[in-house]
Amino acid sequence: MANTVAKYQKYAEYQDSGIEWLCEIPSHWFLKKHKYIAEFSKGKNPELLFDNYSDGLYPYLSMDSLRGKADSKYAEYKKGLVLVQDNQPLIIWDGSNSGEFVLGRKGLLSSTMASACLIYEIQDKYYWYLCVCIEPEMRKHATGMGIPHVNGEELRGIVLPLPELNEQTQIANFLDYETAKIDHLIEKQQQLIELLKEKRQAVISHAVTKGLDPNVPMKDSGMKWLGEVPKHWSVSLIKYQCREITDGAHISPELENGEHLFISIRDIKEGVINFEDTLLTSEKSYQYLVHTGCKPFAGDILFSKDGTIGQTAITPSNINFVVASSLIIIRPNYFKVISEFLDLLLRSDVVQEQVESFVKGAALRRLSIQNLLKIWGVFPPIDEQEKIVEFVLFQLDKYKVLEDKAEKQVELLKERRTALISAAVTGKIDVRNWQAPTVAEADTEFSA
Structure with a gap:
């Protein structure tokens, strides 16, 4: 935090807050328990959800829909449900992100979140920044052995620092401007990351369908979506280049006394299998799965067919494991194709687009092995x-x-953003004399 706040001046006088996470606060500020500032209402799931909007329905606010990761569902408001307003602070109550605050929009709140309703006169944006500031404390004090939950007593009992209203407004205005600048920089970096991913995908797709020699004679592949391919390459169904294509276990593995690695789609990311946090299955279950063909060989390609479809990883040598039914095991015929080339082909646009055309299901997307056997490639x-x-x-x-x-x-910018918010709402920096830049000055800063 020191580097972030060094350019801002401090207050002239401080007092000890008596609170470990808060330390000192400006001498003219005061403290108030959260329960006297806001009340929290836990969401409740509607009995019936609709895919399409019609009059009288409200968006159903799940965490995925708020993050833009899922299409909105809709429901009718009934007694007992929690109706959220635009920009109302929400806290994720259950799950791995419990303790995180998000801004809501008008709709009906899911059971995994709770909404904050202000009962004390406080500047609303200042309160939002206070919520962001206390996230680490909420996460630290989460309860629950398996699925973490917000500690309600800690949420209501945490003590918050408050200046007078006009100073709250000044701090909020300062943070609105400064965090917007940081968010702009984050967005530019994220755009760069997306561009690099697109370039990476383009390199793969071009190389595995057109080759490296721009002057090689070409031929019509016979498929409109594939176009021309090098004349000496073969076009065939991928299954004809493989010794075997099968999937993993269709049973729930025994996890008690687990000692053997059991890999599922959650363990694969960006072509790498994470063996650190995977589930372990029992000796009996492992032997059954090996016997039924659920143990991949070194060089086999794992291809995800449920949920996040089309993720791939090459099975490494010297590590024994079995796989879940969410993964397809593709065993290359090494006389026809090497593992690394087939892996790149499976990741290419030409294969991924074919796969997408066969995907079934909206809530849980699935690809059947039968449809994977219909996928074409070039070799x-x-x-x-x-x-x-x-x-x-x-x-x-x-x-x-x-x-x-x-x-x-991006991570450094996010850390800087969090540190700046914390410094401002806990009084570690004095922004009372800060003045909003002119439009011209702001345009210059944001275009830099």
């Missing part, structure tokens, strides 16, 4: 596959370095 000779893989992986590594740098910058 160069083995020696050319090896050259393509070497070229593509080199290019991807370069883009990954740039992506990692941009993501690190």
Whole structure:
């Protein structure tokens, strides 16, 4: 925090708050318990949800819909449900993100969140920034062995620092402007990350369908969506280039006395299998799954078919594990295709678009093995596959370095944002003399 707040002056006099997380506050500020500032109402799930809006219905506010990760559902307001207003502060009550505050919009609140209703005269944006400030305390004091929950007593009992209303407004205006600047920088970095991902995908898709030689003779693939491919490449269903295509366990594995790795889609990210936090299954369950073909061999490709569809990873050597039914095991015929090339082909646009056309389900998206067997690909000779893989992986590594740098910058900016909010609403910096820039000055700062 020191670097973030160093350019701002401090207040002239401070008093000890007597609270560990808060430390000192300006001598003219006062303290008030949260329960005397806001009341919280836990959401409740409607009995019936509708896919489409009609008169009299309200959006159903799930966490995914608020984050833009899922389409809104709709429900009728009935007694006992919690109706949220635009920009009303909400707290995630249950789950891995419990203790996080979000701004709501008009709608009916899900059971995993609670809404804050102000019962004390406080500047609303200042209160929102206070909520952001106490998130670490809410997370630290979450309860529950499996699924974390907000500690209601801690939420209501936490003591908040308050200046007079006019100073609250000044602090809120300062934070509105400064956080908007930081958010603008974050957005630019996120746009860069998306651009790099698009470039990475373009490199893969072009290399595995057109090759590396721009002057190679081409032929019509016979498929409109594929276009021309190198004349000496073969076009075939992917299944004809493989020894076997099967999926994982269709039973619930025994987890008691677990000692063998049980991999599911949640353990795969960006082509890498995370063996650190995976589930463990019993010896009996493991042997059954091995016997029924759920243990991949080194070089096999895992392909996700449920939920997040199309994620891939190559099975490493010297690690034994079995897989869940959410993963398809694709075993290449090494006389026809190498694992690394097939993995890139499965990640390419030409395959992903075919896969998407076969996906079923809205709530839980699924791809059947039968439909994966209908996917087409293009295959160069083995020696050319090896050259393509070497070229593509080199290019991807370069883009990954740039992506990692941009993501690190995003994290630093987020930390800076959080630190600035905390410093302002706890009185570690004095912004009473801050003046909002003119429109011209603001335009200059935001365009930098």
